[in-house]
Each structure stands twice: as structure tokens, then as C-alpha cells.
Amino acid sequence: MKKIMIIEDDPTIQKELSKLLENSGYQSMILENFKEAKKEILKNAPDLILLDINIPYMNGEALLQNLRKESNIPVIMVTSRNTEIDEVLSMSYGADDYITKPYHPTILLLRIEAVLKRANASVDVITYKELKINLKKGVIEKNQKEIYLTKNEMIIFSYLLNNQNRIVTRDELMTDLWNNEEYINDNALTVNISRLRAKLKEVGYEDAIETRKKMGYILL
Template sequence: MGAYLLVAEDDWGQAEVLRRYLVAEGHETVVVHDGRAALAEVRRRAPDLLVLDVMMPGLDGLSLCRILRRESDVPILMLTARSSEDDLLTGLDLGADDYLTKPYSPRELLARTRALLRRSRGGTGSLTVGRLTVDPARHEVTADGKPVDCTPGEFAILAAMAAQPDRVFTRAQLLQHTNGVERDSIERSIDVHVLNLRRKIEPNPRRPSRLVTVYGLGYKLTAATG
């Protein structure tokens, strides 16, 4: 079912490319080119998802995100050309739900929008990343067609990452997902969970291709390539 999406992107050409892909996906899509126009549009008609560029005139994306989080829970997918850890995480700390670093592929953007819309609508269907499937409703995991036994903490991490494939999660962010089942966990416990998960879901745990490290940032879950 299509959704109502708002794209805030000051590059007119890039905005039109995004609009066409999102419309082809079946979404009603409105485009604005500066932060103040985006704020006014969100207040006029709350979108199901906001695709928000960081660098915009008038009111930048980070400032807009800060304002919106005081008055709205609209899912926000942030687009940024910045690549340092601090810059990437600032948007998430301000309340963005996910981010993409430019340049990105339209297919990846569509995958992220699907995941965010599914989460915001409370979907409980299976999450599939390559040959790995996570079923939150049944609390089941399969890898290459074989069942995988996970502890509650491991499952919480895997479910969070499977909902947003290829997104980089810091240890602190993953820890937030385990706090409900492991109240006394610390950030370094995430490394232990990741090592254990790799033994269970990786074809070769010593050379992980699914649950991979992004050095200086954290971990991401991606479709195995080999």
C-alpha cells in the first residue's frame, strides 16, 4: 500500500530522481527544496516518511530534525554527504531514524524507505536479508534455510539490524535494543553478542560476510556475497 512521502532536497535534479523512484514504488510524493518549506509541509500534512537532506538553505536538515522531534514522530531518513562518525551520528542523536551517505543508489534508498515504513506501521512480518530470515512474531531465525538458536539479546540485535539492512549501528544503539532483555549489559557486551552471532549465521565466522564490522563506527547486517 502506498504512503505519503515528503522529500526535502535542495538539489533539484536529485530531488526529481528521488520523486520518480518513489512514485514508481507507488507512493504519493511531494518535493520541497529548503528546510522552512519542509517544516511548513510537515505541519500542513504529516507525511508517513520524510526523506531529509542535511545541507539545505534557510533551515538545515539537522535543525529541522531537532524541531520536528519536539512536535512529531514522523519517520526521518536523513541524506548526508558527510562521512565522519560524529557527523553521521549527529542526525541519529537528534532523532533521525536512519541515514544514507551520498552518493547512494536509488535501490538502497527504496529498501530503507520500505524498512522504515514497515516499522512505523507496526509490521511484524519476516525480515529477510539475503539468505538470512528473522521472524519477530515467532522469534525465529534461519540462515541458509537452517534454524538458528539465539539468546534473547542476540535476537534483539539481529531483529533490529534486519529491519534496516546495511545501516551502520553503533554499540550504544545496539545496546538500546538489548536493554529490555539484558538490563545490566554494557557496550562491550555487544562485541560478544556479535562474535556469537557470527558463529551461528556466517558461512565462515572468521571472514564474516553478513554481520560485518564498519571500522570506527560499529556493525551492519548485509546480504552475504559469497
Template sequence: MNKIVIVEDELFMREELVYILEKEGYDSYCITDFNNVAEEILKESPDLVLLDVNLPGTTGFEICKAIRVISTTPILILTSRDQLKDELHALGLGADEYLTKPCNKDRLIARISNLLRRYEDRNHFVEIKGVKLDLQTYTMYVNEQSIVLTENQGKIMELLLLNPGEIVSKDIFFEKIWGTKEYIDENALQVNMTRLKKTIKSLNMKYEIITIRGKGYSLVAKEEKEDD
């Protein structure tokens, strides 16, 4: 049964969505505390997120952006905001669909079904040119070679591949690997990172992990490497 997280602050709309989804055979989970929404969503490991834009505190745009740093989970924006600029902004941040309220029930279910089908196979892999990572086994494929990474190194590589050329902060790695940003020994991350760097070097990848002092790590093409 596919699990859908609903991020909607209006009680009536939230209850209606739960009714519609569960009638169609989906398992639903509602966010009712709008602090640390992205973290709560990721803890639930949903198959899809139904996300409103106008929320108390953090906006749906910010939540969408935060989810995309760590996860490829399908995101369907469902909002009363019908401006084209809002739709383009949401899609630019990584949302997969954008529907305006009120929305026809059959249209909503069709979009959800299409998204789940589209991501059924794709969400098991993340890749950039020349590198592919199986997220179920953490097998990495490079230059017609393959190697099985440890779970921690696999999670590190997943984040780096999802954000090529971007700086991924230590806090994001801590959250992904250990589920918290507090009371983590940075040496544990460094040990895993050092071993992963050696693995990448042994595979003659066209990319390398560089350390950005005081900020985090980044996966860059070797010709794009800059002094850090």
C-alpha cells in the same frame, strides 16, 4: 499508498528521488520553499521524510529537531556529509536513518521499506513508563485503567508525552491543535489544559502537568516537580 516528503534543494537530485520513489509505488511530495519547512512537512502528514542537511536557510538538523518536538514520523537523512560526527548529531536529534550521497537506489528503498514497516504499528501509540496513548482514538491507558480523551486534550497529551520533563511552548500547542499560532484565544488552551489536569489527577497518574509561567507547560513525575 505511503506518502514520502522530500526535502532536497538540488533540482536534479529531487527529480531523481521522485522518479525512484514513484516507480516503487510511493506517493511523493517535494518541499521547494525552504521557509517554515518543518511546518510544511507536518501539514502534509507524511509516512516518512527524506531530509537533506545542507539546505538554504534552516539546516536539516534544525528541521529534524523541530519535527521531533511534535511528531514521531520516521526521518531518513540523505546527505553528502559523510562525517561520523554529523551522523551521530542527526541520530541524537531523532533521525531514524542516515545515508550519504551518492546512495545506491536499492539500499535507499530497503531502508525506506524497513523504516515504514518498523513504524507501521509504533506510530499509532506514544508512551512513557505507566502511561500509553493511542493516537488514533486518543484513548489513554494508566494503571490498568483507560479513558477516551477529547481530540484537543488528546493532542495536548501527545505533545507532553513526546517531551516528558521538557517545556512545551504555547505556540507549539496552538500549532498542533488549531494549525496556527495566530489569533488563538489563550483561554481555549487553558480550558483544555485544566480539564486534562483533572483527568490525570482522577487516574492517580505518577505524573502531573505543571505550568511554567511565561513559557508553557511540562509533564513531570510528581517527585520531580519543582516550584514554578
């Protein structure tokens, strides 16, 4: 389980953010001692840090600069400062991404996932049961049988795969699609999911994607 550290001084955001992360399958921890921020980070060695700019004692940018001298832990700046200058500065200090408040929680999760993937040298081929999924080629493969997925189908399938055994809402799938510049509507999402099901049926996984009424889908 990936460990994410929240560096943020507002207690409500701390609480809700950590709840969001835990619900999405991450382990979250909240930095309490801002005075010894760098020490705490290095001691706990998180996989990723969500860092606010306006924090006590030292601002987030300075902390980031300081941290980069010793560590390459991925850092996403999460802040209400929203000028281009702030963003360019943070990125030049070594941030991996920059998100402004208020953010859409699903988008935050997608960005976290993307940064973690980049940090762990992305994998091109993943497996699901006896199925090999080649993300780059857009192909699923079983016993030498190859089936091509469209870009949309692949986005949906890999999102379900990354969140296996958890109910995924239609909104999450939609957000991921729109995040990949596929601006489709509700009907198109339904069509894409039934096409994906048909393709999975061809390789013998007819009931892999289950519909949970009024909640979403789950990949079993």
C-alpha cells in the same frame, strides 16, 4: 499508498528521487517552501521524510530537532556529509536512519521500507492468496501443511511479496540478500529461486513466480 516527502534543494536530485519513489509504488512530494518547512511538513503529514542536511534557510539537523518537538514522523537523513560525528548527531536529534550520498538507489528503497516497517509495528504473518507466511519462523503454511524456507528463500519471497505485481530485477533481489549479509553469487541466486519455486509448487502455487526475460521476476 505511502506518502514520502523529499526535502532537498538540488532540482535534479528532487526530480530523479521522486521518479525512483513513484516507480517503486510510493507517492512522492517535494518540499518547495523551505522558509516554512516545518509548517509544510505538518500540513502535508507524510509517512516518511527524506531530509538533506544542507538546505536553505535552516540546516536539516536544526529542522529535525525542531520537528521532533511536535511530531514523530519517520525521518531518514540523506546527505553528503559523511563523518561519524555528523551521523551520531543526526541520530541523537531523532533521525531514524542516515544515508550518505551517493547511495545505491535500491539500498535507499530497502532502508525506506525498513523504517516504514518499524514505524508500523512490524507484522509477523502476512498472506498470499490462501498462503500464510510466518516471517519470524520462516514457514509458509496452507491447510495445516507447513513448509520451511531457508533464510535466503525467505528474503527473496518477502521481497517479491512486498513488490507484488511489479517486475523485480535480479539486482534488486541480490541487493536485498547482500543487505542481509548473505553474500551469494549469481548461480546461488538462480538455485535459490528454483528451490523457492519447488516449495511453492508443493502448496499448489506452481506458476506464482514468473520469469520475464532479461528483466527479472514477477509474483502474480
